Amino acid sequence: MTVVDGHNTVEDLLRSPALQLRVLAGERGLGRSVSWAHVSELEDPTPWLLGAEVIMTTGIGVPRAAAAQRAYLERLDDAGVAALALSAGLHVPPLRRSFLDTAEERGFPVLEVPLAVPFIAIAQEVAAVVQEDAHQRLGAQLQVFGALRWLASEGLDTAGLFRRLERLSGYEIYLSTPQGRPLLPGVPAPPPSVRLPASADAPPTIPGGFALPVPAPGGPAGFLVAFEREGARPAGLAVVQHIATVAALRVTMVRSERETLRRQGAETLAELLQDVLDPETARRRLALMGLPPDRDVVLLVVRDAVDDAVVQALGEHPHLMLRRHRDLYVLTAAGVVAAEAEASTADSGGDGAARAGAALREIPGIAAGVSRPLPPGSSLRVAQREALWAASRAAEAGRPLVAYGEDRMGRWLPDDVGVLAALVEHVLGDVLRYDAEHGSDLIASVRTWMERDRRVDDAARALHIHPNTLSYRLRRFGALTGRDLSATGDFAEVWLAIRAAAQLGGL
Structure with missing residues (x-):
């Protein structure tokens, strides 16, 4: 409780000569405001209190044990009671030292009421002050309306x-x-x-x-x-x-304003993805959505996450969002989302943008891809391909967030699906058919071996097979493809073909 101007504090009651009140403990809290005075003989009257009351008691509800007395006082204080007034000479048990010490620690006034002073006198004193204060409260209510x-x-x-x-x-x-x-x-x-x-x-x-x-x-x-x-x-x-x-x-x-902005943002993002807005109109629209015209943006493609979870992760950061089947497209300021390599900034208490990226990565089952930054209003054609590629890479690798360019080899693959399919067929076609016919795992074995920098023992452990078995699969793969995996050129061609198959969803 804080000291207030006027005549409705515990100290004002003490100053009334007719009441003859005496402070037993908690003098530091005499500035607490008083809204009412009420008699209660319950051990726990708090469910029926509103706060700032002076609780008056003959002592029937005051426990005798030290721990129970302390808990009784703490309950009253936590409920916002202004003071406890105990009638002298009636049923008040001996007050324990822990009770009085707690009152001092908390600044909770404990008062003694002489037997000759009826509780009604205290109640009338408080009521008179409350009546004087009613006009001010009514005025405040009317202004709040x-x-x-x-x-x-x-x-x-x-x-x-x-x-x-x-x-x-x-x-x-x-x-x-x-x-x-x-x-x-x-x-x-x-x-x-x-x-x-x-x-x-x-x-x-x-x-x-x-x-x-x-x-x-x-x-x-x-x-x-x-x-x-x-x-x-x-x-x-x-x-x-x-x-x-x-x-x-x-x-x-x-919430209504945000929903309106969300619908407008979805419409704008759809037009940006279709490349039907001129740069100036696009920049003006983005500025209306809260994206600064002088700060780069990124396009995000999110898979396997509900819209509300993404909205909650982004928090107050302005963004445009559009759902297209299983993919959720998000356009936001660069830096709001970060790849896992940058996660330490958020984990160590970085700025709000980094924390938003951390929250996005924590969405269960999420697979998201981020394009490279680009000026607001620019065409999203390339950014869309980059974000889609990164999202596929995230899903494939079981990572929550991948930024375009992290895979230094895969980013050089062409965007044309026909060209990718031709590369896969030319290099891996015979092996894909062999795996399908025989239920073997030649491509998976070669891919695991390559991802582990051609360390046979490490790859064999990851595949749960013997190193000799992996060596046999590598030789069998080379025979079917006609590629020597120890030759740099053949190795690079096979790795690009495997990356292309993954990008096409064939692995």
Whole structure:
């Protein structure tokens, strides 16, 4: 709790000569604000509290054991209770040292009420102050109701809207997804130390303020956390609830805007892939989608991943996305995605773009290919071939992400499918038919041997066969193809043919 202006703090109650209250522990917390005073003899009244209450008790619900007393006080403090007022001379058990020490540590005021002072006197004192404060709270509520009108009439962005709501409400406002990420642009997520509610039905009170769900179809879109601002007059739970409703409406608006941009982006990307836009129109369209005109872009082809997973991985990075059968095409700024060789930047806490690439690689079963960077507005014909080739290479190698050019040999293969097929038939045709007829693995054996730099023992272990068996397969392959694998020219031709077969999906 924070100190607030006005006459509604624990210290103000202490100053009232009629109440004759005495501080037993937790003097550091006398600046906590008070919203109500309530009698409770329950050992755990927290499910029925809203926060900032003075709990008054004759001591019936206060445990006797030291550990239980400490847990009792911690529950009240965690629920946002302003102070505990114990009636002297009735049923209060001896207060343990751990109880009093915890109150001091937490700055949680523990007060003693003389037997001659009825609890109703404290309640009336608090009620009178609350009545004086009601006008200010009502005014804050009415102004919060006008929040959406501000959006329309003043053109406030999300950050400006919530800064104004903070000033009106007396709270610091945070918004987060259920996973703790920022829910709306311009509004920070709460500090990592804040424990978000486990469900939408959790009590709204947390130490120092409130945590409320932001409603959305199908379940909460996230949570609003409101902490009392030092020196302000917090307007209470009702106002925070209204702010959560404003947040829900803003989330709906932002999602609608994003969906509109996604559809427009898909249309633009389809036209770019068809090469029907002139460069100037293309650059203007990309700028409207948030892609800077002075920064190169890359084309990404993603296989075996759902659209939403890719969108979540890219986060706030602008991008265009188009689904074509099993392939998802993504156009985004260069540097947002990185090949595995660059992953250490993200893993060691690199920038947001590197982290987006890391998140993309972590999608289960993903196989993605990235083109070389190119200026925005350029033709995507070559980039499309590069990204498709890299995606095939990623799927073939079982890697999540491959950038075009990583395979220094394969990138020199022609793009013409007919030329590739002719190369495969000319070099590997007889072996492919032999493998099909006999159920053998000659091509797989040669490919594994080549990928392991012609180390027979390593390749044999990978194939789970004896080295002598692999040596026989290599000789048999040479006899069928008429190629000597010890000759540089024949070796290169065979390797290119195997790469071509893989690119055609024949392996």
